[in-house]
Amino acid sequence: MAADNLFFAYLPNLYWSARLVHALTSNPALKDRASQLQQGPLRELQLAVTTKLKVLQKVVVRFEKHLHELLVVLQGDRARVQRYIGEPNSAYKIGNESLVWEIVLDIDSFLYETRSTYEIFGAFLREFFNRILGETITEQALKDTLEAQHIDTRWIEELREDRITFFHNTAPWIAADCKGSPNLEIELLILKKDAADFSDPSNYIRLESLRAIYKGFNTSQAAILDLLVSRIASFT
Secondary structure, three states: OOOOOOOOOOOOOOHHHHHHHHHHHOOOOOHHHHHHHHOHHHHHHHHHHHHHHHHHHHHHHHHHHHHHHHHHHHHHOHHHHHHHOOOOOOOOOOOOHHHHHHHHHHHHHHHHHHHHHHHHHHHHHHHHHHHOOOOOOOHHHHHHHHHHOOOOOHHHHHHHHHHHHHHHHOOOEEEEEEEOOOOOEEEEEEEOOOOOOOOOHHHEEEHHHHHHHHHHHHHHHHHHHHHHHHHHHHOO
């Protein structure tokens, strides 16, 4: 009698793992090791990485959607927003209060998922180098390789610090740096504490910093994939 189990189809983007399989099967010295991507620890980590990459992509899309909705609200209520800018002991309240909470959730999700994906991808790389290439790889060695290609790795430390801040010490809240009149230019700020003004940059994170982290993550991931394919091709 069959068990009452229901499994859902797993359909992530397997581009990067497909590149690795193709590279391995194209090298006679490593062809037999390609099967390790389909079994054991490497298979599990590969599935975890592809899942995390898809989840992170969804988090970013949702984040950008909610940010756009917030900007539409603020631009549509420009006159009232202008009255609150710089006004001491006051805070602007939007009609759709849940939108603010959605953005706070998006921020927390982005930091958590990006760091988690980074950690799991690192675990996959260590296992891959060990089992496939017979080498030991460290985080610092990978960072050195990226920096040798003039890829900025400062995002790694920034991500680590931001995740520690909002995982162990506090919760994020949002504010906005508003400039320009009559055209209202708005930049989202992620507050680290209940700050009365923006005079101390250590009290907040600018949205552009989060976007730089995401860009740095994607750039580094692509460069590391190229490195793996190159190392596989030159393996004898």
